[in-house]
Amino acid sequence: MEEAGNYASSDSSRSRLSVVGHLQEMTNNVAMSGGGKHGVKAGGEAGSKITYPFEAGRPLAVILMGYPGSGKHVHAESIAHRLGLPHISMGHLLKRASAMDSHIADIAARHRHVGALLPDELVVDILAEALPEDHNPNGFVLQGFPRTLRQAEALSELSGAYDIGLILNLVVPRSILVHRLLARRSCQECGMSYGTVGETIIPERCNYCGGKIGPIDGYTAKSLHDRLVHYDHLFKPVIARLASIHPFVSVDGVGLPESVSARLTKAIAAHLGHPSVPESSAIVNSNLSLGQTGA
DSSP: OOOOOOOOTTTTHHHHHHHHHHHHHHIIIIITOSSGGGTOOSSSSSOOOOOOOOBTTBOEEEEEEEOTTSOHHHHHHHHHHHHTOOEEEHHHHHHHHHHHOHHHHHHHHHHHHTTOOOOHHHHHHHHHHHOOTTSOSSEEEEESOOOSHHHHHHHHHHGGGSEEEEEEEEEOOHHHHHHHHHTOEEETTTOOEEOOOTTOOOOSBOTTTOOBEEEOTTOOHHHHHHHHHHHHHHHHHHHHHHHHHSOEEEEEOOSOHHHHHHHHHHHHHHHTSOTTSOGGGSOOOTTOOSSOOOO
16 A cells, blocks of 8 residues: 555644644544434334443443444434444544644645555544543543554554444445445545435535535546455454454445344344343344455
8 A cells, every 4th residue: 555644642732732632522522423414214213221320430332333434423413312322433523623623634635645544543543532531431432443454453442441342344245335435425625425225314414514525536447446455454353353252243235224233232132232132033144244245
């Protein structure tokens, strides 16, 4: 992958530290919402609540993973609502940090231009600053992290004060991912992505910076297919590692949002929720591979 620029944690530490309070406010007020500003409905407005016996001093972390286009953001919001936890979107944290720090914005722009992931150190730093140990007494639902092996290693360091109760991996065939990604739009200013999952209504202006929403440059069936093939090399080792050390469930991410949401809810209830919900009732395909299911 092409190198798009270097990141030194000390270069903008002062300005990034001043961003932390705003990142935390965003995490509480924007990313923890059950439907957010996108008008998303995934499995109903409220859905079924999941009772979890939170332990004092040991917050719960639930992590939702998947390929681009798998519906992580929509379903993370739904899961967070049902567990009564804040939803932390790594993408939102990075966009907000970019909007408040020109150095980060410049790095993000260079990497986005060549289709590269942001430097691991930058991503880990921003997440670490947004997750102080006393941020939420019960925990959080995290989506969009980790994406690389280095980030997966950092997860163990970041989660020292949290109990990683479950990692959910949405599995979707590559052909469907391409179809979904082709329908995406993005902000021409900050790059925030807007999908068309379920009843999501894509606005004319970005909910975060007010920029104009339009088609994503360079998105073609071939370019997206190639991008997902490349993503295999990054993502499969990550989920293989996580599956070896944390509670991990792969869930079929194909179908109506309500159907996928029901599968996720049953999987969560089986592992974390009320004991009257048996694990066998979770609509989880045990034959699913850890990564996406091919072409």
